[in-house]
Amino acid sequence: MAQVEQRYTRARRALVETLVSAGRPLSIAEILAATPAITQSSTYRNVTALIDAGAVRRVAGTDNHSRFELAEDLSGHHHHLICQTCGHVLDIAASPWLERALAEAARVAEEDTGFSVDDHRVDLVGTCSQCRRDGHR
Numbered sequence: 001m002a003q004v005e006q007r008y009t010r011a012r013r014a015l016v017e018t019l020v021s022a023g024r025p026l027s028i029a030e031i032l033a034a035t036p037a038i039t040q041s042s043t044y045r046n047v048t049a050l051i052d053a054g055a056v057r058r059v060a061g062t063d064n065h066s067r068f069e070l071a072e073d074l075s076g077h078h079h080h081l082i083c084q085t086c087g088h089v090l091d092i093a094a095s096p097w098l099e100r101a102l103a104e105a106a107r108v109a110e111e112d113t114g115f116s117v118d119d120h121r122v123d124l125v126g127t128c129s130q131c132r133r134d135g136h137r
Helices: 010-022 028-034 040-052 096-113 129-133
Strands: 056-059 067-070 078-083 089-093 123-126
Touching: 010 028, 010 040, 010 056, 010 067, 028 040, 028 067, 040 056
Parallel strands: 078 123
Antiparallel strands: 056 067, 078 089
16 A cells, blocks of 8 residues: 555554455445444545555445455455345356456457457356345346
C-alpha cells in the first residue's frame, strides 16, 4: 500500500483480516457484522482506500450489493459461484482445464480483434445449496 501513499491503519488491517478469514467475497453488511468495532462510514472509506491501493477488489453479484475480496495478487487466482436467489458468492479454484481453454479463447480474441487480454474472470451463476434446500431453483 505504500506505493499509493496509503497507511495500513488498524481499521484497514481489521478489514483485510476479516476478508482473509471469510475466504469468500463479503458485502459491506457482512464486513460490518464481522468487524463491529469499525463504523459503517469508516468501512466504506477504508474499503475504497484498499481498492485504490490494489489490495481489495469489488465483485459484482446478481443482487444490488457489491462484495469485496482480497486482490488475486494476495489471495491467488480463482473464480466465483454466484447464487441468483440470495446473492451469496463463493470462491472456487481455477481448474487447469478451464484455464487452458480460457487462455486459448484469449489468444483467439487477441488474434481476431487486436485487443490485448491481460486477465479474465469467470462467474458461474446458479442456486446455492442453502437456497436449493429452501425450495428455490
